Each structure stands twice: as C-alpha cells, then as structure tokens.
Amino acid sequence: MTVRLDNARGLYLHGIRDGRAREALDRYTGDRYTQHSTGVADGKEGFLAFFEPFLLRNPQRDIEVVRAIEDGRYVFLHVAQTLGGTAHWVTADLFDTDENARIIEHWDTIAVGGLTTPSGHTQTGGATEVSDLGRTEENKQKVSDFIATVFRGGQTERVAEFVSQDRYVQHTPGVADGVDGFAAFIAGLAAEGKSQTYTRVHRLVGQGNFVVTLSEVDRAGTPMAVFDIFRLQDGLIVEHWEVAEPVPSPAEANNSGKF
Structure with a gap:
C-alpha cells in the first residue's frame, strides 16, 4: 500500500x-x-x-x-x-x-x-482487485468517450462500442445486468417522461482496470452529484457501481459545494 x-x-x-x-x-x-x-x-x-x-x-x-x-x-x-x-x-x-x-x-x-439490483447484486459487491496497470490511460479514455457518447450524447445505440455484450454486471439498484438491462433502464426513464443528462464530468481518475468519474447529473430535474465506478476488461466495460447524492443548496453544503 x-x-x-x-x-x-x-x-x-x-x-x-x-x-x-x-x-x-x-x-x-x-x-x-x-x-x-x-x-x-x-x-x-x-x-x-x-x-x-x-x-x-x-x-x-x-x-x-x-x-x-x-x-x-x-x-x-x-x-x-x-x-x-x-x-x-x-x-x-x-x-x-x-x-x-x-x-x-x-x-x-x-x-x-x-439495496440489491434486479439481478441480485449488492451495491458494493463484485471484483476488487486492481490489474492491467498498463491499460490505465486507454481505459480512462474509453470511459471518457462512453460518457461523452452515451450519457451526454444520448447515442444509446452505440453502447456496445463501450460495454461488453457478453458480461456486464450492474450494481446500481433498479438496473439489471447486461446491455439489455441498461437499455431497459433508459427506456423506462423515457416512458415516464424523465431524463438523465450528464451535464459535466468534474473528475476522472483511474488505475488499471478501474476508472472512476465524479459528474454533475440532471436526473429528472434534480441536480445530482454522481460517482460512477467502472471495471474494464479487454477494452470494454464489464462492471459498474454508482453512488449518487442530490446537490445541496449553498446553506446545506456548508462549504464551496459538491464539486
């Protein structure tokens, strides 16, 4: 350590x-x-x-x-x-x-x-070992492109360019495993007249097979601070965790804010 x-x-x-x-x-x-x-x-x-x-x-x-x-x-x-x-x-x-x-x-x-996901995963379960140190920058770029293309750009039809179709383990409550589970989550938001827009990625860090982003997200009109944790394998995202919190008012923050 x-x-x-x-x-x-x-x-x-x-x-x-x-x-x-x-x-x-x-x-x-x-x-x-x-x-x-x-x-x-x-x-x-x-x-x-x-x-x-x-x-x-x-x-x-x-x-x-x-x-x-x-x-x-x-x-x-x-x-x-x-x-x-x-x-x-x-x-x-x-x-x-x-x-x-x-x-x-x-x-x-x-x-x-x-909480657990529809596929039965916990919010913190899954892989923990850091590996593939030589692919750190490649993996950081892959996640950056994924957020820009899919989360910010709304091009959900291109998700397979970034996420493994063979195995995509999801730890976000309410979202099932696989590319289909991700697509169903997005479709469900749309059906409810809701949206999820990543307005800005404030921080992006990574080590080997893990990449983490801190983003400002408009989730159905509520501003959120969201940490996304991605695990990659062979150049594709294979596992994902999320920790999200509403952005507080300045008085509630008691400091310079979430970002």
Whole structure:
C-alpha cells in the first residue's frame, strides 16, 4: 500500500471508524483541508465540528473500505458503512493530496445502502482487485468517450462500442445486468417522461482496470452529484457501481459545494 492510499484509509478508519478524529487529522491531512462533503465545513475544525457529534451519536460504527485506487496525487475509496448495526450506507470518496502525500481536499457522495439490483447484486459487491496497470490511460479514455457518447450524447445505440455484450454486471439498484438491462433502464426513464443528462464530468481518475468519474447529473430535474465506478476488461466495460447524492443548496453544503 502506498503512503497516499494509507493516508486516505487512515483518515477513514482511524479517524471515523475508531473515533480518533483529531489524531487522524493531525497525522493524515496537510496544511489545508478543503471540503466538499455535504454539511462539513472546510479545515480541520470544520471536520471536527461535524464528526465529533457524529461519533457521539453513532457509537457503533462498522466501516469497510471495499475498493481503493490511486491515480497520481488522487486516491479514491469505495466504502460500506453500517451504523448502529442497522443503518447501511455506501460512500464514494475522492481525495487530493499534496507533495507529502497528505490529504488537502475531499469530495464524496453518500447513498442509502443495503439495496440489491434486479439481478441480485449488492451495491458494493463484485471484483476488487486492481490489474492491467498498463491499460490505465486507454481505459480512462474509453470511459471518457462512453460518457461523452452515451450519457451526454444520448447515442444509446452505440453502447456496445463501450460495454461488453457478453458480461456486464450492474450494481446500481433498479438496473439489471447486461446491455439489455441498461437499455431497459433508459427506456423506462423515457416512458415516464424523465431524463438523465450528464451535464459535466468534474473528475476522472483511474488505475488499471478501474476508472472512476465524479459528474454533475440532471436526473429528472434534480441536480445530482454522481460517482460512477467502472471495471474494464479487454477494452470494454464489464462492471459498474454508482453512488449518487442530490446537490445541496449553498446553506446545506456548508462549504464551496459538491464539486
């Protein structure tokens, strides 16, 4: 594990799971800590103002880092959380780091967990191993083109250029496996008079067979912050996870916003 990955995991596990927030901040963050998590203000004091009461309210915390990738100065974590033994959450977290590998900025989205897809998959299940490191840039470009063509361009008839027709495992609740499951989801939105428009991709990072995007999405008129996690094999997308959260108002954000 690299220092950057270790620092990101440490802030989560040492600071939040183990309840040592102040100690973790001193150990893992840099000279500044710019925050994009809803309700959390910038800086160490903003973090503590939010999480110290959170830790008191939730004395039982089970937190697992399911996936982790590193792309240069950026680290991404896909996390499953259970609070009080019953409240399940899924979190996608992106961290920027400084030249000393310490965390200086953070973006996240949080969604209700414990859900399954029509094909029976969980929101965090599936492959976790990072491989194909030599294909990182190729895979990042493939995902960028997929979002530009299909999600932003609406050319759903071209989905097979980007997504495997043999095996496409879907972890987004409400969406079944396969290209047909994806097409049925899009058709269902259209039948309800709804739309899903990716207005902007704010961040795109990848390592080997995993690529992650943070996008601003208009989902049936509701602005959403969406992390999409893609796994690729042989140049095609074969697995997908999503963590989406409504974009808060400036007052709710308590910082400079989700992006």
